Amino acid sequence: MPSGFRRLAPYLFVGPAVLSVAIFLYGPLFASALLSVLDWNLLSAEVRFVGVDNYSAILDNVDFRTAAWNTVLYCVILIPAQIILPLLLAVMIHAVRRSPVQGLYRGSLFLPTILAYSVAGVAWSWLLNPVNGLFNEIFGFFGFPKSRWHTDPDLALLCVCLVTFWKTFGLNMLLWLAALANLPHELREASQLDGAGPRRHFFTISLPLMTPTAFFISVTTLFHVLDDIVGVIDVLTHGGPAGRSSSLLYFLWQQGLQFFQFGPASAVAVIIIVVVLVVTWLEFRVGEKRVHYG
Amino acid sequence: MSAVPLRRSIHRLLIHAVLLATSLATVFPLVWMVSSAFTPNEIITARAVRLWPEDPTLSNFTIAASRHPIWMWLWNSVLTATLITLGKLLLAVPAGFAFGRMEFPGRRALFWFVIASMSFPTVLAIIPTYIAVVKMQAFDTYGAMVIPSIPYIGFYVFYMRQAFRSLPASMFEAARIDGSGLWRQFMEIGIPNVVPAIAALSVISFMGAWNIYLWGQLVLEDGFKKTLTTGIATFADLEGTERVWGPLMATSLLSIVPVLVIFLSAQRFIVDALAPGLDER
Amino acid sequence: MVEMSRRKFMAAVAASAGAGMVASPARSADAAVEVSSPWGSDKPFQKVVDAFNAKKLGVTVTNRFDGDYEAAVAKAVASTAAGRPPAMMITGWKFGYFAKRTLGARDLREIDAGRAAAILANFRPSVLPLVTIDGALIGLPWAMSTPITFINGKLWEEAGLDPALPENPDTTWLYDNARKLDAKLKDKHSTYRSALALSNNEWTSQSFVQNAGGYIIDPDGRLALNSPQAVAGMTEYCAPAHEGLWLPVSAKDQDAAFESGALAICTTSSTRAATFPFGGAKAVTAKFPGLAGHPRGMNSGGNFLAVYARNKEQAEASLAFLEFCASKEGQSIWSAVGYLNTSVHDIPLINDFMKPAAGQLADGLTAETIWPGKRGLEGQAIWRKWVSRMLLKEVSVADGMKSAHQELDALVSA
Known part of the structure; x- marks a missing residue:
């Protein structure tokens, strides 16, 4: 084999992947930066340069600020929930792994993950309907006060959290299960001989061995959560009531694709990109101290 | 002294109880969907709570099929999800092989370039991509649905790299001594040994692509080009002058069954295959 | 031309799939007009379309269901930007200004002043302001509810x-x-x-x-x-x-x-x-x-049927469909959906439950906010x-x- 090809070969292998990511993922980020300083709506012939006007308009917008604050709340609630609860479930399933019904548990818990948002939305609006939905029927039966659920401004965000969690925890659960299944058996036996209880064993031996998985899950969860919320908001609350369950990405979606205000929408996109880059950098700074993918 | 085994079995029973309760709660929102899909459309709204279909019927499926081309939607879903999956594999498998088993200048930088794309929410790229699709006259084509959905491969590349790295170096050493080129090493030794990993990724990708909703809503216009998940959204009726719950639930059920079958038949496989992928060897 | 064959292909698919979408294959000599509408194939609007096509006037209309007003408008923006606006579209009149100023709905009088006047003579004069935007007559006052x-x-x-x-x-x-x-x-x-x-x-x-x-x-x-x-x-x-x-x-x-x-x-x-x-x-x-x-x-609220086609042939073919929609025959088929009668034709109410609405119309109705x-x-x-x-x-x-x-x-x- 000619040595020229040998040197070129790796680039032929990685080239298509790198190019497609560059064009379809990084390209739009730069395009967003460009659009964010323009006034243009897809149909108008004139394109106006407006500098930072879109940014100042967005930062002044009360709905934007609500959406930004909501996004923080969503992350604070959902990210720990999406990491820890699936781990608990995975540990329990792992504990009964020899039982014939463990596949059934795994399957039912994973089921919502394979649903489309449109289907999930229909099912949950039935459960949550404040007038005669099932939750209120059950509450009424036991004599609890009825709730307005996703139409209550103070509960809407939590309802979106609940549905998002329901819809997405399955994947992380599978990843944790995989990590647990992969732990070496000898370790468990050794620590049992040492007299370590299951809890201590878990925290001192199992968990440290799963740090690559933990790191991977925490990184992907952060960014999937942002996306997943949009789908749920779109089918459940449309950001309402009165913007109280909106998130930054949903705000972007509305501005850009319902009202065709590409400039302000792209300004939102650029702001999100900056935040995402900073958070990613921080996460890797913290994560890399403990894990090495090299 | 049976104290320890007894405590153990109580412990075990508790775990089963918790898991059973959680599983039921998780599946429960779908019970109404299934029961409504088989309940005659005229009586669905007569009661708010129905856990079992009264007077079971398949009529909702025929009503749905007479209103919307749901079989065409089913075909479109299969087609687009398959193409997206194939596209992702074609990009991610060779890249994972090179990142995992070859040394070359810029390897680390390119790897992180691809991996970092995992952190972009898909909604971020939507507006520029949408403009490009519209301006390239690709609006309302399968291509517009499929091609921009492929490059979200960060996870796939990362995972394939781990899979190839976990193979013993001696395997490739032997092949090199036999005089196999890189391409043959990839095709004849690499791929056959990571088949479970590829299968797991295919299933994950297929399920993800099957449920693409926001993007499909945006670029698929023609009623015959819609996928099941985007078609379901068009059941929303302008006037609400009729009740469509039955046919809607029937179509929703139709959209779940194929992915459910794939998942159930592959679930054991996915878990096994994911395990070595994420751990460092 | 590419468009024509695409549509014919879809019609053939519809027929072979037996999917129930009523899409009679276009005769080759016909002008084909596509209407973006908020109603599917099982609604009275489809019946209006079918009755018109059955007349074989040299124009074949297809009804394309595009979801609610907001969704249909969003799609129209995309297809207009892509250079192929729908020939006709039904839009809520709350979006009248958007239809005229952003999407470029056409003034019917500018297509053919005589035919436009004849079409609108079928409607009550009181509803015409609803479809008059910036001095242009942008469509048929098609549906009205209260x-x-x-x-x-x-x-x-x-x-x-x-x-x-x-x-x-x-x-x-x-x-x-x-x-x-x-x-x-x-x-x-x-x-x-x-x-x-x-x-x-x-x-x-x-x-x-x-x-x-x-x-x-x-x-x-x-x-x-x-x-x-x-x-x-x-x-x-x-x-x-x-x-x-x-x-x-x-x-x-x-x-x-x-x-x-x-x-x-x-x-x-x-x-x-x-x-x-x-x-x-x-x-x-x-x-x-x-x-x-x-x-x-x-x-009141409702929607209007407007023409967006840029070329003369399509625009005139669209007028032929509007003429049928405005006629007593078209209005009679249409009334079954439960809208108020905006035309001058004498069309019976579909049922007595509509009486309060008809009463409100007789009292006088303003438009929804445009x-x-x-x-x-x-x-x-x-x-x-x-x-x-x-x-x-x-x-x-x-x-x-x-x-x-x-x-x-x-x-x-x-």
Whole structure:
């Protein structure tokens, strides 16, 4: 084999992947930066340069600020929930792994993950309907006060959290299960001989061995959560009531694709990109101290 | 002294109880969907709570099929999800092989370039991509649905790299001594040994692509080009002058069954295959 | 040409799939016109299309269902930008300015002044202002509805309320009966859950503002949300929600609750008269409630059928379809959907439940709010947002109206 090809070969292998990511993922980020300083709506012939006007308009917008604050709340609630609860479930399933019904548990818990948002939305609006939905029927039966659920401004965000969690925890659960299944058996036996209880064993031996998985899950969860919320908001609350369950990405979606205000929408996109880059950098700074993918 | 085994079995029973309760709660929102899909459309709204279909019927499926081309939607879903999956594999498998088993200048930088794309929410790229699709006259084509959905491969590349790295170096050493080129090493030794990993990724990708909703809503216009998940959204009726719950639930059920079958038949496989992928060897 | 063959291909697929989409294959000599509409193949609009195609006038029309008004407009923006706007589209007249100024709906008179005049002679002169934007006649006043009151007859009777409904109900009467009904049935009835819903949207709230003597946009075209009358109207609108008689939910949830007998009274579009009375709720209808001591000023809503085709052949073919839609034959087929008769033809009401709506039309109806400015699409969303906030007591009505006025003012002047 000619040595020229040998040197070129790796680039032929990685080239298509790198190019497609560059064009379809990084390209739009730069395009967003460009659009964010323009006034243009897809149909108008004139394109106006407006500098930072879109940014100042967005930062002044009360709905934007609500959406930004909501996004923080969503992350604070959902990210720990999406990491820890699936781990608990995975540990329990792992504990009964020899039982014939463990596949059934795994399957039912994973089921919502394979649903489309449109289907999930229909099912949950039935459960949550404040007038005669099932939750209120059950509450009424036991004599609890009825709730307005996703139409209550103070509960809407939590309802979106609940549905998002329901819809997405399955994947992380599978990843944790995989990590647990992969732990070496000898370790468990050794620590049992040492007299370590299951809890201590878990925290001192199992968990440290799963740090690559933990790191991977925490990184992907952060960014999937942002996306997943949009789908749920779109089918459940449309950001309402009165913007109280909106998130930054949903705000972007509305501005850009319902009202065709590409400039302000792209300004939102650029702001999100900056935040995402900073958070990613921080996460890797913290994560890399403990894990090495090299 | 049976104290320890007894405590153990109580412990075990508790775990089963918790898991059973959680599983039921998780599946429960779908019970109404299934029961409504088989309940005659005229009586669905007569009661708010129905856990079992009264007077079971398949009529909702025929009503749905007479209103919307749901079989065409089913075909479109299969087609687009398959193409997206194939596209992702074609990009991610060779890249994972090179990142995992070859040394070359810029390897680390390119790897992180691809991996970092995992952190972009898909909604971020939507507006520029949408403009490009519209301006390239690709609006309302399968291509517009499929091609921009492929490059979200960060996870796939990362995972394939781990899979190839976990193979013993001696395997490739032997092949090199036999005089196999890189391409043959990839095709004849690499791929056959990571088949479970590829299968797991295919299933994950297929399920993800099957449920693409926001993007499909945006670029698929023609009623015959819609996928099941985007078609379901068009059941929303302008006037609400009729009740469509039955046919809607029937179509929703139709959209779940194929992915459910794939998942159930592959679930054991996915878990096994994911395990070595994420751990460092 | 590429377009033609694509459509023929789709028609062939439709036929072979036997999927029930009525798409008769276009005869090759025909001009093909595609209409983007909010109605699927099982609706009276499809019957109008089929009846027209059966006449074989050399024009073949296909109906393309594009979802609700908002979704259809979004798709139209994309296809217009892609250089192939729909030949015709049905749009809510609340988006009239957007259709004209942003999407470029065509002035029918500019296509053919004579034929346009003949088409519009079929409609009542009072509805023509609804389709006149910036001095241009942008379409056929195609569908018109008005909000009326639907009452679950069984629940009303079980609560022992007077079955004789007043000719012109007002809110004092309505809220009073809702309270009595609630007191009688609450926690004692298997299906009853909530007394009243006035529809949480931009439309019924506008009725209240007008019934109190106010305007959203006054006759001079100025925003008028900060007037004392508008505030009075919204105060009356929000009162039952603040009192707990009304649980504001989405339109879909509201309809489902009414149909299942959980909700006793709701005010919503008169088009529901085609189904509500015949389902489990056995609804009876009355006019929309006025405000005691004020003259009524009810509004309407609906959509217009506009032409967007740029080329002459398509535009003229579109006119041929509009001529049929305006004719007595077309209007008779169309009326089955439950819209009001906007034409001069004598067309019987589809049922007696439509009578209050016809009465409101005879009293005189204004339009729904046509949000001005090229960013008109956002106006509706902003007004809805403030309506929700006032209903949910996130702000006081007075403050809410002031803030809504400010936010909308900045938008419509854009």
